Amino acid sequence: MAISPRCFCVCALIVLVLFVSVKSSTEKSRFEQKQGLQSSKNSSMADGSGDAWNEHAVENPEVVASVVDHRSIHNGTARRNLGFFSCVTGNPIDDCWRCDPNWQRNRRRLADCGIGFGRNAIGGRDGRYYVVTDPRDDDPVNPKPGTLRHAVIQERPLWIVFKRDMVITLKQELIMNSFKTIDARGVNVHIANGACITIQFITNVIIHGLHIHDCKPTGNAMVRSSPTHYGWRTMADGDAISIFGSSHIWIDHNSLSNCADGLVDAIMGSTAITISNNYFTHHNEVMLLGHSDSYARDKQMQVTIAYNHFGEGLIQRMPRCRHGYFHVVNNDYTHWEMYAIGGSADPTINSQGNRYLAPNNAFAKEVTKRVDTSDHVWRHWNWRSEGDLLLNGAYFTPSGAGAAASYARASSLGAKSSSMVGTITSSAGALSCRKGRQC
16 A cells, blocks of 8 residues: 655654653653662761761751651752742842742852852852751850851851741850851741841851841850850940951841841951841941041942842931942832931942932931031042932932042942832842742
8 A cells, every 4th residue: 555755754753753752751760760869869968977077067958947858859950940030020139049949958059149249258158057956045155056156156168047936145246257158048037135246357158037136235255256266255336247357248138127236337347248138127327337437448348238128217327338339239218317328438339229218307308428527528539329219309419520440349230220129129138938939
């Protein structure tokens, strides 16, 4: 019986499709078996056997939450189905990781999502996980394993997470060591009603997802700063986060309020800092960047302030700058009582794409304040506003000749349109993340 050329082509196509389908299924099966073996290998590493240095330092992020998820790990095609285009906000930090429903398995990915001058802060990305199980702070000199203090003083890089919700009341400053990430995603962690965080003469720190409030002055006591050193600490001011002589620091998605001194202060030659996605409320002097008018080392300071919400109950210093270079970009300023951005000692301030909503007080409409400086001096400082949205009578007083080199050193990322600020900052502050869902 003769077979027409058309019939022959159709039959050949059917056979080819069946062959490709069978091969694809076989390859997928082999890939999943390989992934299963790799998962088993990782699980055996996670039990900590063979590494007795610290029972809280583990490899498997599932141990982090102390809840083992027995579902199989998706293969490489799963990342194509994360739904990125359905959850993007225009916030490049959040769009880098929040679309992933398996964020809890991929926690360290956060370290690759930084922006601005602090974008190279890797924190504890290259270290193990450390699970904080105990909220107590009984002995600042000899902290117990499982406490936050014991975690942050270690010499090794660590990605620090929390077993459960907790309120941590610190007896003395929490003095951190280099290459640490504090990651409170998935739980509700408050550092409150005591001392707070000190980042002093170290590098590569990420602080993410904490509620920090009601910090008090402490000191005149011995405090441990590493496994091999402790020393006498004089009185601390009561900052929520104090950055002193440190670099490559990223403060992201925290909620900060009502402390004795500043909420975030960076002084004494600190640089390469990003302060992003935070929610600041109920405080007087919010942020100090620069030690004093006479401290020349702060001339090298570079700080990015991006995607934050400066909210209810704030009065001034958002930030207050000395020397250095400051990129204030795509923040939402909904409250201030005196001024939003201030400075002295010739800082360069580059304000781009922010939304400034002035208070109703007719005498507090100005965004900017030159602190204790006559106009014939500050008129030479480089302060500019580009693409800012000024509402309710708000106004920004620019100055300087607009030197390109100066603003280049105060530019750290591309600004979005100020019309997007509401969306970009809508999730500012500590997030409520749940396992298995986009955060």
